[in-house]
Amino acid sequence: MQTSSTGSVGAPALLAARSLAVKVRDAAEAFARRFRCAPSWLACAPGRINVIGEHVDYCDGLVMPMAIDRHVIMAASPITEPVIKIFSEVNCEDAAVPLERTIERGQPAWSNYLRGVIHGYRERGETLRGLQLLIDTDLPIGGGLSSSAALEVATATILDLANQRQTPQVEKALLCQRAEHDFAGVPCGIMDQFASVFGRENNLLLIDCRSHEVTPVPLHDHSVTFLVINTNIRHNLGSSEYPLRRAQCEEAAQLLGIASLRNATPTQLDEKSGDWPEAIKKRARHVIGEIARTRRAADLVQGGDWHGVGELMYASHDSLRDDFEVSCSELDLVVRIAGEIGLDGGVFGCRMTGGGFGGCCIAVVDARRAEAVAATLGGRYQGETGIVPTMFVSRPAAGATPLELPLLPPKS
Numbered sequence: 001m002q003t004s005s006t007g008s009v010g011a012p013a014l015l016a017a018r019s020l021a022v023k024v025r026d027a028a029e030a031f032a033r034r035f036r037c038a039p040s041w042l043a044c045a046p047g048r049i050n051v052i053g054e055h056v057d058y059c060d061g062l063v064m065p066m067a068i069d070r071h072v073i074m075a076a077s078p079i080t081e082p083v084i085k086i087f088s089e090v091n092c093e094d095a096a097v098p099l100e101r102t103i104e105r106g107q108p109a110w111s112n113y114l115r116g117v118i119h120g121y122r123e124r125g126e127t128l129r130g131l132q133l134l135i136d137t138d139l140p141i142g143g144g145l146s147s148s149a150a151l152e153v154a155t156a157t158i159l160d161l162a163n164q165r166q167t168p169q170v171e172k173a174l175l176c177q178r179a180e181h182d183f184a185g186v187p188c189g190i191m192d193q194f195a196s197v198f199g200r201e202n203n204l205l206l207i208d209c210r211s212h213e214v215t216p217v218p219l220h221d222h223s224v225t226f227l228v229i230n231t232n233i234r235h236n237l238g239s240s241e242y243p244l245r246r247a248q249c250e251e252a253a254q255l256l257g258i259a260s261l262r263n264a265t266p267t268q269l270d271e272k273s274g275d276w277p278e279a280i281k282k283r284a285r286h287v288i289g290e291i292a293r294t295r296r297a298a299d300l301v302q303g304g305d306w307h308g309v310g311e312l313m314y315a316s317h318d319s320l321r322d323d324f325e326v327s328c329s330e331l332d333l334v335v336r337i338a339g340e341i342g343l344d345g346g347v348f349g350c351r352m353t354g355g356g357f358g359g360c361c362i363a364v365v366d367a368r369r370a371e372a373v374a375a376t377l378g379g380r381y382q383g384e385t386g387i388v389p390t391m392f393v394s395r396p397a398a399g400a401t402p403l404e405l406p407l408l409p410p411k412s
Contacts, residue, residue, distance in 0.1 A: 012374070012375070012378035012379065012382060012388055012389055012390075012391060013371075013374070013375070013378075013391075014370065014371055014374045014391050014392055014393060015390055015391060015392040016392075017069050017070070017138075017392060017394070018138060020044065020069070020071065020403075021406075023044075023071060023073055023136070023138060024042055024044070024073060024403050024404075024406055025406045026073075026136065027039075027042065027073040027074075027075050027089070027134065027136040028042060028075055028405065028406050030075075030089050030134055030136060031075035031076075031077075031134040034087050034089075034134055035077065035087075035132050035134070037077055038077070038405070039075035039076060039077050039134075039405065040076065040077040040078060040162075040405075041075070041076050041077070041158060041161040041162055041402070041405075042073065042074070042075050042076075042402070042403040042404070042405055043073075043074050043154055043157040043158045043161055043400065043401065043402050043403055044071040044072065044073045044074070044154060044157075044400065044401060044403055045071060045072050045149075045150040045151075045152075045153035045154035045157060045196045045197075045399070045400035046067040046068055046069070046070065046071050046150060046195075046196055046199050046397050046398070046399060046400070047067070047068050047070045047071070047072075047139040047145040047146045047147055047149075047150045047196070048065045048066060048067050048068060048145065048146045048149070048150075048191075048192060048195035048196060048199070049065060049066060049068055049145060049226060049228060049353050049360070049362045049394070050063060050064070050065040050191065050195075050353045050354070050362075051064045051065065051066060051204055051226075051297065051301075051309075051313070051353075051362065051364075052064050052290075052293055052294050052297045052309075052312060052313060052316050052351070053065070053191070053290060053291070053293075053294035054290060054316060054320055054324075054351075054352070054353065054354075054356075055245060055249075055286065055287070055290070055320070055324055055326065055355075055356075056189075056209070056261075056262075056287050056290050056291055056294070057188075057189025057190055057191035057207075057209045058187065058188065058189035058209075058246050058249070059189075059209075059249050059253075059260050059261040059262055059287045059291075060209050060210035060259075060260040060261075060262035060263075061209055061210075061261070061262050061287060061290065061291040061294070062206065062207070062208055062209070062291050062294040062295055062298075063189075063191045063206075063207050063209060063294060064204050064205065064206050064207070064217065064294050064297060064298055064301075065191055065192075065194075065195040065204070065205055065207070066195065066199065066203070066204045066205060066219075066226070066394075066396040066397070067195055067196060067198075067199025067200070067205075067396060067397045067398065067399050068145065068226075068228070068394040068396075068397055069394050069395070069397040070137075070138050070139045070140075070145065070392075070394070071137065071138065071139065071150065071154075072135065072136075072137045072139060072147065072150040072151050072153075072154040073135070073136045073137065073154070073403075074133060074134065074135055074136075074154045074155065074157070074158040075133070075134045075136075076131045076132065076133040076134070076158050076161075076162055077131070077132055078129055078130065078131060078162065079130040079131060079132050080130060081130045082098065082099040082100045082130050083096055083097065083098050083099060083130050084096070084097040084099065084114075084118060084128070084130065084131045084132075084133060085130075085131070085132045085133065086111060086114060086133050086134075086135065087132075087133070087134050087135070088108075088110060088134075088135045089134060089135060089136040089137075090135065090136065090137055090141070091108065091110060093108050093110075095107075095108055095110075095111035095114070097111070097114065097115055097118055099118075099122075099128055099130065103115055103118055103119040103122060105183055110151070112183040112184050113148055113151045113152050113155070113179060113180065113183065113184055114151065114152075114155045115179075115183050116152065116176075116178070116179025116180065116182055116183030116184065117152050117155040117156050117159070117175065117176055117179045118155070118159070119179070119182070119183065120156075120175040120176075120178055120179055121156075121159055121163075121175070124175075126159075126163065126165065127163075128159065128162075128163055129162060129163060131158075131162055133158065135151070135154075137150070137151075140230055140360075140390065142234050142359065143230045143234075143354070143359045143360050143390075144352075144353055144354020144355060144356075144358075144359030144360040145228070145353075145354065145359075145360060146192040146195065146196065146354075148180060148184065148186070148192070149176065149180070149188075149192035149193045149195070149196050150196050152176035152179050152180060152193060152196075153172070153173070153176050153193060153196040153197055153400045154400065155176075156172050156175060156176055156400075157172075157400045157401070157402065160172075161402050169197050169198060170212055172193075172197055173190060173193040173194045173196075173197040173198070174190065174193070176193040176196075176197075177189075177190055177193045180193075186242065186243075187242070187243050187246050189209055190207070190209050190212070191207060191209065194207050194212075194214060195207070195399075196399060196400055197399050197400055198214045198399050199396070199397055199398055199399030199400075200216050200396065200398060200399065201395075201396060201397060201398045202218065202219055202220055202395065202396055203216040203217060203218055203219060203396050204216075204217040204219055204298075204301060204396055205217065206294075206298045209262075210260070210262055215298075217298050217301050217302060218302065219301065219395075219396055221304055222367060222395075223366065223367055223368070224306055224348070224364055224365065224366065224367055225364075225365060225367040225370055225393045225394070225395060226362055226363070226364060226365075226393060226394055226395070227362070227363040227364075227365045227370055227373060227374060227377075227391060227392075227393050228353075228360055228361075228362055228391065228392050228393070228394060229334050229360060229361045229362075229363065229374075229377065229378070229381070229389050229390075229391050230359065230360045230389055230390040230391070231330040231331060231334060231358055231359065231360065231361070231381070231387065231389060232387055232388065232389055232390055233328070233330045233358045233359075233387060234357070234358040234359065235328055235357040235358045241326065241356075241357065242355055245283060245324065245326065248279060248280055248283040249261055249283050249284070249287055251280055252264075252273075252276075252280050252281075252283055252284035252287075253284075255272065255273070255276060255280065256268055256269070256272055256284075261284055261287040261288060261291075262291065264284065264287075264288050265288065266285075266288055266289075269281070269284055269285060269288060279325075282322075282323040282324070282325070283323065283324060285319075285323050286319045286320065286323035286324040289315075289319055289323075290316060290319060293312045293315060293316055296308075296312060297309050297312045297313075300312070306348040306349075306364060307343065307348060309348060309349060309364060310343075310347070310348035310349020310350075310364055311349065312349070313348075313349035313350060313351040313362075313364065314335070314339065314349055314350065314351065316351045317331075317332075317335050317350070317351035317352055320351070320352055320356065321352075324356075326352075326355065326356030326357060327352055327356055327357075328356070328357055328358055330358065330381075330385060330387070331352040331356070331358070331359075331361055333381060333384060333385065334350065334361040334377065334381055334389075335350045335351060335352070335361060337376075337377050337380050337381060338350035338361070338363050338377060341373060341376055341377060345369070345372075345373060345376065346365050346366035346368075346369030346370070346372065346373050347363055347364075347365050347366075347373055347377075348363075348364040348365065348366075349363065349364050350362065350363035350364075363377075365393075367393075370393050374391045374393075377389075377391075378391055
């Protein structure tokens with residue numbers, strides 16, 4: 001099964017970004033309409049794209065994501081009842097999390113990301129106040145841009161604000177990761193939450209998923225930008241295949257007699273994997289190669305070698321397709337078209353980003369030719385699939401932060 005959106009063949013345009021100030025005002029106004037009062041606190045957390053380093057964060061590897069200028073925005077105000085009342089502007093659904101009893105999974109399903117974070121605060125011994133809370137977002141849901149991590153990190157940020165706390169950044173990211181494990185049932189690594197917490201404007205992030213060290217990788221070269229191409233398709237394999245891939249990586253590490261594949265070398269794999277199941281060997285080969293590609297890519301970004309970065313991105317996609325087997329025909333098509341546009345057309349490199357089985361690709365492109373690249377790539381993708389892609393560009397953005405309250409007009 002799969003989900004998609006279709007349309008007539010044309011040249012899809014780049015989706016313009018609303019400024020953060022506009023998004024904040026929209027969320028505050030939506031809160032006032034819903035709850036009949038102005039919000040007391042506002043916070044946002046960004047989604048992320050991963051430039052390179054896919055499916056290695058849960059193997060203690062190196063990843064290089066960046067926060068993007070698409071966000072989850074939360075607005076909240078205090079209430080006297082011991083409950084957190086939630087309204088999603090996106091889903092037009094309510095949820096409630098009582099604070100006087102054990103917090104458990106519940107419905108609607110999206111509320112579990114918040115429930116997990118609230119539970120994490122309670123486990124730390126925090127006494128939380130009752131809130132009414134509104135969620136808004138311009139992040140595509142399920143597109144591989146970490147909308148779930150942004151939702152978790154925004155929740156933690158608004159809870160800090162409302163309860164006059166300042167959770168250390170690493171602790172906040174790890175708390176949000178545990179929420180996704182325990183309440184959403186996704187055994188993710190740390191990359192998504194760390195990118196949303198630690199995002200820095202005009203910097204990629206080289207994250208060591210073993211030591212939790214975050215090293216900014218400056219990107220002051222405005223001649224390049226990142227084009228995000230949402231295939232607008234989601235194959236349902238992702239929910240079952242993700243935990244399987246993680247288990248296969250853990251099995252490979254056990255067979256090698258090491259704690260994680262971060263410690264493995266290509267020579268070790270060649271020497272010891274002769275009688276392994278083919279799938280286990282391929283998963284390990286991807287992880288070992290991807291960690292090396294990520295380390296090399298960080299050096300190339302700092303040196304401004306975008307041709308070299310692009311070649312590593314294509315190699316990453318090939319490995320994700322062939323060895324990790326998490327791509328799909330639509331993602332492969334986007335990467336193939338990007339490669340055919342090539343350097344002469346303004347594309348340095350392209351790869352899938354996120355968990356796979358649909359969702360998004362990311363391309364590094366000449367900023368001056370981003371619109372032309374999007375028109376060509378999007379038009380060809382739509383022509384071959386009948387699916388209208390959603391595309392936008394982003395520079396590296398800041399991480400989660402409290403926001404100033406906008407001045408709203410008085411109620412009539």
